[in-house]
Amino acid sequence: MPRAKARKFYAVRVGRIPGLYHDWESAHEQINGFPGALHRAFKSEAEANAYLSSRPFNNAVIDMSFESDGESVIDLTTPSPARTQNSPYSREANESPQSRPPQGMTQPAHDYRGDIDSAAAAFSDPVPMPQEANNLDPPLSEQQRDVLRRCLAGDNIFFTGSAGTGKSVLLRALIRRLKKRQEVKVAVTASTGMAALNVGGCTLHSWAGIGLGTRPVDELIRFMNSFARTRWRSTDTLLVDEVSMLHGELIDKLDQIGRHFRDQRRPFGGIQIIFCGDFLQLPPVSKGSPVSYAFDSNAWDRLFPRANMVTLNSVFRQRDSQFVECLECMRRGAMSAAHDDLLRSLDRPLDNSDGIRAVLLYSRRMDVDRIVTAFMTPDAAREAHVVVPEEFDSVYDARKWPVVRFKPHRKGARWPDILVPPMTVSVEDANQQVEASRTQVPLILAWAITIHKSQGLTLDKVCVDLGGAFDFGQAYVAVSRATGLDGLEVRQYTRSKIMTSQRVLDWTQEMADDAEWDELFMASQVVLDYKYG
Numbered sequence: 001m002p003r004a005k006a007r008k009f010y011a012v013r014v015g016r017i018p019g020l021y022h023d024w025e026s027a028h029e030q031i032n033g034f035p036g037a038l039h040r041a042f043k044s045e046a047e048a049n050a051y052l053s054s055r056p057f058n059n060a061v062i063d064m065s066f067e068s069d070g071e072s073v074i075d076l077t078t079p080s081p082a083r084t085q086n087s088p089y090s091r092e093a094n095e096s097p098q099s100r101p102p103q104g105m106t107q108p109a110h111d112y113r114g115d116i117d118s119a120a121a122a123f124s125d126p127v128p129m130p131q132e133a134n135n136l137d138p139p140l141s142e143q144q145r146d147v148l149r150r151c152l153a154g155d156n157i158f159f160t161g162s163a164g165t166g167k168s169v170l171l172r173a174l175i176r177r178l179k180k181r182q183e184v185k186v187a188v189t190a191s192t193g194m195a196a197l198n199v200g201g202c203t204l205h206s207w208a209g210i211g212l213g214t215r216p217v218d219e220l221i222r223f224m225n226s227f228a229r230t231r232w233r234s235t236d237t238l239l240v241d242e243v244s245m246l247h248g249e250l251i252d253k254l255d256q257i258g259r260h261f262r263d264q265r266r267p268f269g270g271i272q273i274i275f276c277g278d279f280l281q282l283p284p285v286s287k288g289s290p291v292s293y294a295f296d297s298n299a300w301d302r303l304f305p306r307a308n309m310v311t312l313n314s315v316f317r318q319r320d321s322q323f324v325e326c327l328e329c330m331r332r333g334a335m336s337a338a339h340d341d342l343l344r345s346l347d348r349p350l351d352n353s354d355g356i357r358a359v360l361l362y363s364r365r366m367d368v369d370r371i372v373t374a375f376m377t378p379d380a381a382r383e384a385h386v387v388v389p390e391e392f393d394s395v396y397d398a399r400k401w402p403v404v405r406f407k408p409h410r411k412g413a414r415w416p417d418i419l420v421p422p423m424t425v426s427v428e429d430a431n432q433q434v435e436a437s438r439t440q441v442p443l444i445l446a447w448a449i450t451i452h453k454s455q456g457l458t459l460d461k462v463c464v465d466l467g468g469a470f471d472f473g474q475a476y477v478a479v480s481r482a483t484g485l486d487g488l489e490v491r492q493y494t495r496s497k498i499m500t501s502q503r504v505l506d507w508t509q510e511m512a513d514d515a516e517w518d519e520l521f522m523a524s525q526v527v528l529d530y531k532y533g
Contacts, residue, residue, distance in 0.1 A: 006043060007043075008024075008041045009022065009043070009044065009045050009047070010027035010040075010041050010042075011039060011041075011042060011049075011051045011052050012027055012030045012039045013039060013051065014037055014038040015027075015030035015031045015034050015037045015039065016029070016030045016034055018030070020045065020049060024041075029179065029180070140166075140169070140170065140173060141166065143310075143314065144166055144170045146310075147159050147170060147310050148170065148174055148177065150308075152178070154272055156272060156273045156274070156304060156308055157274050157275075157304070157309075158274075158275040158276070158303075158304045158308065159275075159276055159309075159311075159312060160276070161311055161313065162280070162315065162327065162480075163278070163317065163327065163477065163481075164316055164317025164318055164327075164480060165312040165313065165314060165315055165316065166312060166314070166316050167277075167278070168241075168456055169316075170276075170312070171241055172199065175188055175199065175201075175239065178237055184236045184237060186235075187201075187207050187231065187235045187238045187239065188200060188201030188202075189204040189206075189207045189238065190204065190240065191240065191242040191244075191245040191277075192242060194452075194453050194455070195242040196241070198241070198456050199241050201239070204246070204254075208228065208231075208254055209225055209227070209228020209231070210224070210228075210253070210254075213250050213253060217253050217260075220253065221257060221260055224257075229261060232257065232258060233261050235271055237271065237274065238268065238273055238274070240274070240275050240276070240277075241276050241277065242277050244279040244281060244282070244283070244284075244294065245283065245284050245285070246284055246294050247284045247292050247293075248292035248296035248297035248300075251294050251297035251299055252297045252298050255267055255298075255299035258270075258271055267302045268299070273303050275294070275303075275304075277294075279293055279294075279501075279504045279508070280331045280472075280476070280500065280501075280504055280508065282451075282455060282474065282477055283473065283501060283504075291501070291503070293504065293507075295507055306511070306514045309511060317483055318484060319484070322485075323482075323484065326343070330475065330479060330480075330498055331473075331476050331480075331500070332505065333500030333505070335495055335498055340493075340495055343490050344490075344493055346488055346489055346490040347491055347493065350463065350487065356461060357385055357447075358461040358462050358489060359387070359446045359447075359448070359461065359463070360448040360462075360463050361448070361449055361451050361462060361478045361481065362450060362465050362468060363450070363465075363466070363468035363470060363471075363474055363478075364450070364468045367448070367468060368448040368449060368450050371448035372445060372447055384447070385445075386443040387443070387444040387445075424437050424438070424439045451464075451469075451474050451478045454477070454478065458481065458483060459483070459487070460482075460487050461487040462481050462482050462487065462489070463488075463489040463490075464479055464481075464488070464489065464490050464491065465491045465492060466490065466492050466493050466497040467492035471499065472500060472504070473499070473500065473501075474497075475497045
């Protein structure tokens with residue numbers, strides 16, 4: 001009789017998500033392609049926990065060396081405050097069940113925050129570890145969980161919603177769940193590089209192997225390299241964030257490419273398609289011709305029957321009902337005199353007594369460059385405000401921008417004490433094996449940012465300059481980055497800056513009308529079933 005295979009416990013000390021795993025597949029996901037990964041297999045859970053306890057998690061304090069004159073280290077000395085009701089994650093926690101660790105992973109028996117605090121004590125201004133550091137997933141609302149279930153069941157789904165309704169939170173939760181399924185090959189993409197960074201993926205153009213995608217379909221296929229061809233043939237699920245910034249013509253080209261390499265009869269050749277975005281935010285870039293939205297494509301209706309298009313309703317980013325109402329009216333271009341007065345009243349300086357400046361948002365890159373150039377001096381650089389991508393907000397309070405400072409340490413090296421994990425961006429082949437990866441501290445200068453790059457961010461303190469607003473949804477995207485009126489300054493507001501696409505409004509209304517008819521039909525069906533059995 002063959003001997004039963006001994007159970008093993010896999011301890012990941014340094015990896016994407018350090019901890020104890022009960023199966024090799026889950027552990028391998030955390031270390032595959034991660035620079036400097038440390039892990040071991042043990043015969044008992046106690047031995048594995050002892051190994052983990054011998055050194056703190058890497059996701060709180062990371063080491064990077066720099067050439068030094070013996071003068072300084074990088075130290076994020078602004079304490080990360082306790083999470084408040086301004087955080088969409090804490091608000092969701094009040095409205096839905098707490099999240100659990102990923103399947104196959106347990107919470108370590110040892111509290112590593114004490115180790116991290118001890119390591120940080122070597123610095124004069126240590127930053128306390130946030131209490132939520134071990135919460136691996138933010139909790140989801142019931143509507144978000146329903147969308148998650150349908151996606152995991154294999155449905156093609158498009159989900160949308162106004163700013164702050166948790167689209168990015170849901171998308172990240174979905175990505176984590178899908179990537180745990182070893183039998184499913186998932187492609188995580190977005191329409192822009194910044195959006196791809198936020199979800200830990202690549203641009204849709206890069207994944208598809210189509211360059212700019214401007215050539216005819218037959219040429220795109222003919223000049224496509226073998227790696228891209230294999231990706232098309234082997235991918236099971238394709239996720240696209242910010243699909244609202246893609247042209248309808250591109251969607252149809254991708255549909256034809258998918259059917260060419262796979263199944264001619266099914267949209268995208270049978271790949272499961274999950275789209276996320278808000279068409280009332282920033283539109284596709286147009287060079288003079290009328291804008292063609294993704295929902296204008298021939299493939300859209302075949303991909304997404306009405307029941308497969310979901311609008312998230314609960315706003316988590318803002319809690320002020322007056323502000324939420326104003327934002328929704330901005331989104332739909334239905335401003336009233338009261339809304340005008342509210343936005344004009346925000347043209348006043350914000351209180352900077354806490355030492356944190358507001359992030360400046362501009363419509364045009366040249367305005368951002370002007371501000372950054374003005375601030376970029378040796379002295380200002382030492383006090384530079386930086387942005388941490390929103391992806392890390394589920395672990396740390398990333399919206400209280402820290403201040404980068406330099407202070408004396410030991411000669412020969414500079415060791416930064418940084419309260420965010422290093423970010424690894426990987427390029428995978430068709431078999432999801434890492435071909436190349438880059439690990440960096442994800443900091444973006446936050447003196448000024450373009451509105452396009454701010455899409456998806458949540459900002460506690462922001463100054464919006466609408467003087468150069470020129471496109472649909474631009475003013476709405478900028479103002480909706482704020483969590484509340486107290487932390488929002490609006491300059492050069494006039495109602496003419498609120499621009500909304502009538503084409504999108506008409507399509508959105510059609511979608512809402514169809515939903516009402518569906519609800520009415522279902523209610524009537526219930527009555528008939530009850531009456532006639």
